[in-house]
Amino acid sequence: MSLTQAPSPVRPKVLVARRIFPEGLARLEEHCEIDYNDQIHPLSNAELANRLADKQGALVTGSEQVGTQALSQASQLQIISNIAVGFNNFDVAALNAKHVFGTNTPDVLTDTTADMAFALLMATARRVCETEHWLRAGHWQNWELGGMLGVDVHHSTMGIIGMGRIGQAIAKRGLGFGMNILYHNRTQLDAATEQACQAQYVALETLLRQADHVVLVMPYSAASHHLIGREQLALMRPTATLINIARGGIVDDAALIEALQKKVIFAAGLDVYEGEPKLNPGFLTVPNVVLTPHIGSATAKTRHGMMNLAIDNLLAGLAGKRPPNLINPEIWKA
Ligand code: 8YV
Numbered sequence: 001m002s003l004t005q006a007p008s009p010v011r012p013k014v015l016v017a018r019r020i021f022p023e024g025l026a027r028l029e030e031h032c033e034i035d036y037n038d039q040i041h042p043l044s045n046a047e048l049a050n051r052l053a054d055k056q057g058a059l060v061t062g063s064e065q066v067g068t069q070a071l072s073q074a075s076q077l078q079i080i081s082n083i084a085v086g087f088n089n090f091d092v093a094a095l096n097a098k099h100v101f102g103t104n105t106p107d108v109l110t111d112t113t114a115d116m117a118f119a120l121l122m123a124t125a126r127r128v129c130e131t132e133h134w135l136r137a138g139h140w141q142n143w144e145l146g147g148m149l150g151v152d153v154h155h156s157t158m159g160i161i162g163m164g165r166i167g168q169a170i171a172k173r174g175l176g177f178g179m180n181i182l183y184h185n186r187t188q189l190d191a192a193t194e195q196a197c198q199a200q201y202v203a204l205e206t207l208l209r210q211a212d213h214v215v216l217v218m219p220y221s222a223a224s225h226h227l228i229g230r231e232q233l234a235l236m237r238p239t240a241t242l243i244n245i246a247r248g249g250i251v252d253d254a255a256l257i258e259a260l261q262k263k264v265i266f267a268a269g270l271d272v273y274e275g276e277p278k279l280n281p282g283f284l285t286v287p288n289v290v291l292t293p294h295i296g297s298a299t300a301k302t303r304h305g306m307m308n309l310a311i312d313n314l315l316a317g318l319a320g321k322r323p324p325n326l327i328n329p330e331i332w333k334a
Helices: 022-031 045-052 092-097 110-125 128-136 165-176 191-197 204-210 230-235 253-261 281-285 300-318
Strands: 013-016 033-036 057-060 079-082 101-103 157-161 180-184 199-201 213-216 241-244 267-270 289-291
Touching: 013 022, 022 033, 022 300, 057 300, 079 300, 092 101, 101 300, 110 128, 110 165, 110 213, 110 241, 110 267, 110 289, 128 289, 157 165, 157 204, 165 180, 165 191, 180 204, 191 199, 204 230, 230 253, 253 267, 253 281
Parallel strands: 013 033, 013 057, 057 079, 079 101, 157 180, 157 213, 180 199, 213 241, 241 267, 267 289
Antiparallel strands: none
8 A cells, every 4th residue: 555545444344144146246345345155045043143243234034043143242233134024034122132223125025026926826726836737747638617627816805914015015906806805914004005905904713704815914923923723724715715925834834734635725825834945745745735935026126126125224224324124213323
């Protein structure tokens, strides 16, 4: 360095806990010193703790568990940015105890995830995957009047459990199909939002009894763990479908497999599973379930949007500004 050159400012150290798109990495490298886990598998809690020890920031995905153990050695950490809207992988009390800001990525994935709910709903109701496998296996010999019958989506009743941004976007899609919309939520929506979605608030039990298609879109928490189990499945119609694009653990997977085997309900469409990416092998033995590997937000545009928003949040926090999507504003001092 020549004597006239100013010393370069100290760049914050940031852990990028999972492989991201190259342009995101380039953007971060402009501002930060990066410790990059260029892998598609998540770091263990112990590895995460170890690598967070000397960091000011971190970019993680929904599968890194950010709790007491991961934060145990973090003495300089200011912000952890989740590349996901759901943040059940964050222990907010543990973040608050260490005065670490947490952020998520709402809005950018709303429509893409609502589209996926509809893709699963259509495929499940009309047996798209089951019949395709049957055709590929060479079983198609004749057209049959009563062959491969599904259930209608149009002009049916959809019951949405969890009426946040994504739930509302699903409801609006349902209106295009002439559907009657019921919903259940922690709190009833205001009248204007209900009107915009033409949705009627009902008790959970009523929704399960009356809906032709039950769609799960609420966050996972201790309160929503196994919200749908054997008892709730028994309330549903034998012609009904169950769609889960929310989180594994909201449905009791063993109870659902039993209900599918016994035709307690018609079929299910699942994007998320208890203990994913492991799958209860029982799902592979029942034909009346459509299974996708947690791809609700997986379009190129949306995943780039999520990454960029997560980086916006991270850089704002590191610069001492309030991140746009702060999940623990209670520790923010303006
Ligand atoms: C993510 C999701 O892809 O945003 C969420 O909450 O479930 C998905 O969009 C996933 O959590 C990985 O971070």
